[in-house]
Amino acid sequence: AVAHAYVFGLDLVKVDKDDTTRVLGGAGFEVSRDGQVLRFTKLSDGVYRLAVPGDAGVLSEVFSHTDGTLSLQGVEARALSLRESTAPSGYFKVPAFMVEVLPVWNTDASEVTLASYRTHGTSLAFVSQDGRAVMVADPAHSLANLPYTGGVGILILLVLAILFLVFAVRPYYLSHRAETTANILE
Structure with missing residues (x-):
């Protein structure tokens, strides 16, 4: 064999x-x-x-x-x-x-x-x-x-920052508009 x-x-x-x-x-x-x-x-x-x-x-x-x-x-x-x-x-x-x-x-x-x-x-x-x-x-x-580690966390922070800006800028814009309207009426 x-x-x-x-x-x-x-x-x-x-x-x-x-x-x-x-x-x-x-x-x-x-x-x-x-x-x-x-x-x-x-x-x-x-x-x-x-x-x-x-x-x-x-x-x-x-x-x-x-x-x-x-x-x-x-x-x-x-x-x-x-x-x-x-x-x-x-x-x-x-x-x-x-x-x-x-x-x-x-x-x-x-x-x-x-x-x-x-x-x-x-x-x-x-x-x-x-x-x-x-x-x-x-x-x-x-x-x-490069690895995409932390990508989801960065996206969440970006969305929160945009929402914060929208809610922070809106009252300022409305108060500025009301003041301008008040000045025109006087």
């Missing part, structure tokens, strides 16, 4: 949220599985292999290459949690998200023919159109990308 043991990889590409053709390098990620932080060995810029006992230079944080790519090799086919620890300069960090590495088996289920991905947790992490990589889109520091 022959048994095949498979290890998989995760290919990730960092892009600008507003222009997905613009790649971003230098993003740092902490990768975990089942609550345990995974350790990696750096093979080259943007390419890491899951560390095995005896590896030197083991890292708990991995960084994307200047061309925006990050390749993690030697991971199991199941869910990985990624948390962006370092955003590229001029960009916000994306919220933590999960990537599932899913094997696709041949018709008789004897061999894996392809690995696909599924993402959860944020709309800023999604599978590329060709299905070969997970795209992570960082929002740039700009007014358009």
Whole structure:
């Protein structure tokens, strides 16, 4: 009997949220599985292999290459949690998200023919159109990308201020009008 043991990889590409053709390098990620932080060995810029006992230079944080790519090799086919620890300069960090590495088996289920991905947790992490990589889109520091926190409270204060002005100005206007009318009658 022959048994095949498979290890998989995760290919990730960092892009600008507003222009997905613009790649971003230098993003740092902490990768975990089942609550345990995974350790990696750096093979080259943007390419890491899951560390095995005896590896030197083991890292708990991995960084994307200047061309925006990050390749993690030697991971199991199941869910990985990624948390962006370092955003590229001029960009916000994306919220933590999960990537599932899913094997696709041949018709008789004897061999894996392809690995696909599924993402959860944020709309800023999604599978590329060709299905070969997970795209992570960082929002740039700009007014358009600021969160709308407190928007409802500001709206309520604005409505109250307008109502106050209407009720404060109306008596003044009526008294001014009455005074003008009184002056005409004299």
